Amino acid sequence: MRSCHPKSALTAAFLALAVTASTLGGAQAEDLTGTLKKIKETNQITIGYRDASVPFSYLDNEQKPVGYAFEICKKIAEAVKVQLKLPNLEVKLNPVTSATRIPLIANGTIDLECGSTTNNADRQKQAAFTNTHFLTATRFVAKKSAKLDKFDDLKGKTVVSTSGTTNIRMINEANTARNLGLTILPAKDHAEAFLMVETGRAVAFVMDDVLLASLAASSKDPNGYAISSDALSKPEPYGIMLRKDDAPFKAIADATTAKLYQSPEGKALYDTWFVKPIPPRGINLNLPMSEAMVKQFAHPSDSPDPAAY
Structure with a gap:
């Protein structure tokens, strides 16, 4: 043919x-x-x-x-x-x-x-x-004054994530794999987790970046927070x-x-x-x-x- x-x-x-x-x-x-x-x-x-x-x-x-x-x-x-x-x-x-x-x-x-x-x-x-x-990706939010941007910057510090999420599992796994020496606090919901950063009980909250952005924007001091450029997960x-x-x-x-x-x-x-x-x-x-x-x-x-x- x-x-x-x-x-x-x-x-x-x-x-x-x-x-x-x-x-x-x-x-x-x-x-x-x-x-x-x-x-x-x-x-x-x-x-x-x-x-x-x-x-x-x-x-x-x-x-x-x-x-x-x-x-x-x-x-x-x-x-x-x-x-x-x-x-x-x-x-x-x-x-x-x-x-x-x-x-x-x-x-x-x-x-x-x-x-x-x-x-x-x-x-x-x-x-x-x-x-x-x-x-979206798993990142962290922290006070700008803390000058934290990478997960390695959190070494030896106290962080928070929400119970029952993939994000808290990821930070626990990264803590072990990278030997970060973190204290990881579980929060019952996102609002409680963000409040822990606001009040200084934790230096950072690990969660989906878009949720972190919404919480920071709705807070008393929207310009006082920064989301890490470093991500813990693929997009x-x-x-x-x-x-x-x-x-x-x-x-x-x-x-x-x-x-x-x-x-x-x-x-x-x-x-x-x-x-x-x-x-x-x-x-x-x-x-x-x-x-x-x-x-x-x-x-x-x-x-x-x-x-x-």
Whole structure:
């Protein structure tokens, strides 16, 4: 069998892309499958939001959802509206919790879940994720006056972490492996742990950096604290959750998020929620983009593997 001429192959590839685009753009519901079929038939897309995942998805003073991940979900909904040519597409909002978010995606109640949901191998068995929008890691917060930035700076000191978290396990393992000679105090919750640093019972609190940023920003002296540049873990990816095995819908979400993250608008959106005052109280998380996040935005990925970042 004669091989295809390179120009012919290129023409065929462009034709295939054009057919895909026209199918999505002018499709009747019967030509579509999965989530896109459901959206076309109902003229509705449903976003699942969290009510207290600052700054990803939470309620403002008017009890309306706002946030960084919420804005990304709205961008995906807008792209679906354009692709399916549904000028009056209704965007419905449905609250979710950490316990209900996966079941509500799976059973079709919500089409997108925006929050601080970790994309990991275990969750990939139940749901899909679009490109990573945030990377968290285990770091520590300390008073700026203590001038502590690396985990080695903590040698021989007293630190705190929250009981029952992966973070307290990590600091215990690092303490043994690096021979740091730490005294590690367990706290019943994040608020108690931060209070121990505020009152001097511990020099540092070891936890996910974004949680530390929120606690420091909400404290009596937001400018008095610094988060370590040193991390104890590889980056943990957060992503917008979608239904599993729904390639056409995921393709739109992936294309939309990749375009956003690679554009100046993506960086501006990040800065709005992580390095500027946010509603309703005007707190500032002061969490500039990490090197890993800069790389992720330049080369968007939906990998659940921390080593990929």
